[in-house]
Amino acid sequence: MTESAGASTAAASLTAWPSERTLPQRLGRIALYAVLIAVAVVQIFPLVWLLLFSLKNNQEVFNLSPFALPAHPRWENYAKVWTEGNISLYFWNSVWMTLTAVALTVVLASLVTFALTRLVWGWKKPVLGLFMVGLMIPVHSTLIPLFQMFLKAHLTDHPLSIILTYTAFNLPLTIMILLGFYYTLPREVEEAAIMDGCSVNRLFGQIILPMTASVLATVVIINMIYNWNEFVFINTFISSDERKTLTVGIQNFIGQYTTDWGAIGATLMISILPILAAFFALSNRIVEGITAGSVKG
Amino acid sequence: MVKKTWPLVLVALLLTMLALTGCGSTQNASGSDNGAEASTQPSAAASTDQPASSGEKMTIKLMHLWPAGSSKQHNMIVNQIIDEYQKANPNVTIKQEILDNEQYKNKLKVISASNELPDVGMTWAAGFLEPYVKGNLFAPLDDVLGDGFKDSFVSGTTEAYAIGGKTYALPLELNITPVYYNKAIFAKYNLQPPKTYDELKQIVKTLADNGVAPAALGNKDRWTGSLWYMYLADRLGGPETLKKAIDRSGSFEDPSLVKAAEEVQNLVNMNAFNKGFNGLSNDEGKSEFMNGKAAMYMMGTWELPNYTTNESVPKEFRDSIGFFKFPTIDGGKGNVDSWVGGPGVGLFVAENSKVKDEAKKFVKYFVKRWGEESVTQAGVIPATKVDTSKVNLPQMYIDVLNELGKASNITLFADVQMSPAVAQVHLNMIQALFGGEVKPADFAKKHEEALQQESGK
Amino acid sequence: MDKVMSDKRIIALYVLPALLLVLVLIYVPIVLTGYYGLMKWDGIGAMTFVGLDNYSRLVKDALFWKSAGHSFLLAAFSTLSLIGYLAVAMVLAGRIKGANLLRKIYLVPMLLSSVAIAQLWLKMYHPSNGMLNLVLQSLGMKEPIGWLSETSIVLLALFVPIIWQYAGFYILIYYAALTNIPSSLIEAARIDGATPWQVALRVKLPLIAGVIKVTIVLAIVGSLKYFDLIYVMTDGGPNGASEVMASYMYHQAFRSFDFGYGSAIGFFLLLTCLVVTWLIRRLTASGEEVQYS
Secondary structure, three states: OOOOOOHHHHHHHHOOOHHHOOHHHHHHHHHHHHHHHHHHHHHHHHHHHHHHHHOOOHHHHHHOOOOOOOOOOOOHHHHHHHHHOOHHHHHHHHHHHHHHHHHHHHHHHHHHHHHHHOOOOOOHHHHHHHHHHHHHOOHHHHHHHHHHHHHHOOOOOOHHHHHHHHHHHHHHHHHHHHHHHHHHOOOHHHHHHHHOOOOHHHHHHHHHHHHOHHHHHHHHHHHHHHHHHOOHHHHHHOOOHHHOOHHHHHHHOEOOOOEOHHHHHHHHHHHHHHHHHHHHHHHHHHHHHHHOOOOOO | OHHHHHHHHHHHHHHHHHHHOOOOOOOOOOOOOOOOOOOOOOOOOOOOOOOOOOOOOEEEEEEEOOOOOOOHHHHHHHHHHHHHHHHHOOOEEEEEEEOOHHHHHHHHHHHHHOOOOOOEEEEOOHHHHHHHHHOOOEOOOHHHHOOOHHHHEOOOOHHHHEEOOEEOOEEOOEEEOOEEEEHHHHHHOOOOOOOEHHHHHHHHHHHHHOOOEEEEOOHHHOHHHHHHHHHHHHHHHOHHHHHHHHHOOOOOOOHHHHHHHHHHHHHHHOOOEOOOHHHOOHHHHHHHHHOOOEEEEEOOHHHHHHHOOOOOOOHHHHHOEEEEOOOEOOOOOOOOOEEEEEEOOEEEEEOOOOOHHHHHHHHHHHHHHHHHHHHHHHOOOOOEOOOOOOOOOOHHHHHHHHHHHOOOEEEEOHHHHOOHHHHHHHHHHHHHHHOOOOOHHHHHHHHHHHHHHHHOO | OHHHHOOHHHHHHHHHHHHHHHHHHHHHHHHHHHHHOOEEOOOOOOOEEOOOHHHHHHHHOHHHHHHHHHHHHHHHHHHHHHHHHHHHHHHHHOOOOOHHHHHHHHHHHHHOOHHHHHHHHHHHOOOOOOHHHHHHHHOOOOOOOOOOOOOOOHHHHHHHHHHHHHHHHHHHHHHHHHHOOOHHHHHHHHHOOOOHHHHHHHHHHHHOHHHHHHHHHHHHHHHHOOOHHHHHHOOOOOOOOOOOHHHHHHHHHHHOOOHHHHHHHHHHHHHHHHHHHHHHHHHOOOOOOOOOO
């Protein structure tokens, strides 16, 4: 990341509030903007590149520069992917499994974090520790044990195996992020509510949870990204074609000895659009949450 | 805000409930340890009628690695054969699971640990096969080979799948490894296919001096570089030396094997390969050849469709490709008709399959039909003998099949011959050798150590 | 109040579902991994108990320690880059026009799957057609650099996309934390005469210290067990030059069919992460989380 460039003039612009800036400080501010925009360009060109190569054929992809425009945009790559690759099916599977797992994770994590920060009991530290250890296990170690367990529970090739696994593996991270925020929530509101005779459930559901809207949006995005792009577990636990997801659909195009780049590009573009859409929708929520004065009454 | 969170929770609960009932599929979601469910599969055009036939209804699970996206023709033939079989045997349904190569290998491992193999699946020969056979997971298929079926196989192919005298899988493909070359580039520099190794080096020098990559290589996958090494080892030491080193009746520190390693490094130093090859995958290496940037490409005969029938490759390019056999080396023991190659994937039947007999029947049918269809439809050379008079093939195929007919020896790919652990050492050493990171003598020594450790100190 | 907040049934209701899920789906595999680590097993056939053999082999395994070194190096780079992310988040959370849009753009790489990112960077690093070498060549470089084939730089070359992938993630977390700080506090400081610089350092930082600690642990632990891009881009090569602990474990378990040893490595990796986390907590321990007065 190169946003530290031009630090001195940028820093100079930070030593005074907007209304008090002098000309060199304004220039410094422009430099700051320039750097930020440069970083943005670096971050966004992958999408541009992805779009471009989804419209090329293999020869063009390997041969010409990544930014060369395709001779004839091959929209048929997309058509091919939808029909041949069973993509619509995988797409729907990805959508509902991701959403379910995300919802489950976020709800359970909020409940736990609330209990860890607000309720009164003795075993908070060990329980928190238990959750945190879950962050540390490398995924591949768990494949064989989990598969054997699901086998015994007759859950192989069942979406529940995936949803529960995603939830379990995302809980530690989600709790960790929520924890930082829950700590910063002020206590007066809840003290007042309890005084007024509010039950714990009402306190949680109607007061605390809404206050965490901004961070909820954050963990939803993070969970969605992880679940949407995951494929190791799907490949291992799911065997029927009808239950596979988009990431596996992409793997379908990577065969024994050849790869079809145009098709992969098209699949990736299709796979990214929902995430992008969800992201833009949710990130507005973050702003809403803040401006609604969620923190201080 | 309040109003917006409770619906979320409800939605979550609802979705979870749907998940519990297996929403999103048309299939019975219970565990698959009962082989007698009748089930249909959308991508295979399976017959959906289940007439009240006399045979007991059964399902055969087949797992393979030819997805429709990238192995279209293979996939088509598989579906075709399944169709035929299901029509002829209406009480049998065949359920497919398709994965790509790497995922296939992973999944096979995971399910083996729980002894949950599909009834029929794919495997590679020799070293790959060994752990599965040792663990008693594959059923011997000698009964299938009985009554003359064995003779329909090219000699040596089923042997690669035999351990302890029993055959555990039936091969579907047979490949040899020629060196493809771009006739147009050769003509441009007045070059002829080499008959001797010195001539090959001359070609390399000419091309390198003129800024053309002599040979395309993507050695990130490592087995690609291994092909070059194997030919050098064969031409220098003869076909038996490497084989003996691996099966422990000889040593890997045999001088011809060390010299082969030296020659590899000589080639690298002569800039025989495209730049940065050690970090490029086989596909990326191949594209150098396909785009006319490299003049030669050593690869298996599975590439033949790209130089003959594949319409998405420009015709002009296809017409300009030929192949030659790896040349002999002066003073070496190998002859020009000795090939590196061998059977590709084969079909196994799980030992604990509940429909073993039917599965074996299916395998036999599949291999037979595959042999009849694969050459013309997918451009794949099967392990069963092909009657060239009956099929209409592009010239290059006929040439290859003729070469196969007069081959003096086919040495199986080193990383398939070796056990998995030793194969890893070999592949890593190949990458180090090509990258100039290990000396030839140490290269051999590391192999010898690994082989010794494997077989017992 | 305490009475209400310490109702055992409520606590169980809130905590148990998640806890059970984690215990069953994460801890059972952890225990099994430890168990398999004590076996000689190819993952397919029978297992034989060999006690701590795998672990003593681990200690002497030079290749493993090489991969461990790489993992720790990645952890160091990731942690250092947190400073950059924090700076960007701070700037964004201030009065920047278009901060919203910029923030969304920064997060884009995070949305891509590892496969997509790997393909992009493989193209970037391509020796003859890649963006990097093409630019360098136009600036006069003679010999193309083999970013992924030269053992001396391949590891560093891989760090770039890894760090790039997660930039948006950390910026997002910091940004959310920073915007959660009530503006009244910042106003108060400003009225007291603090410059923006001082506000950043003395007011904002301490208030998000909890979140910063979280991200440090995430960055380090995530780096130690990192797998995806390494596997897709170089598979640990050439010859182990970019191997990390997770990829080494994968190779042992799934390629060399040495599942017992692979499990031992996995278990060791887990223990390492635990120790490191504990160390971080000790080093950054502050008594109470900072709260608003």
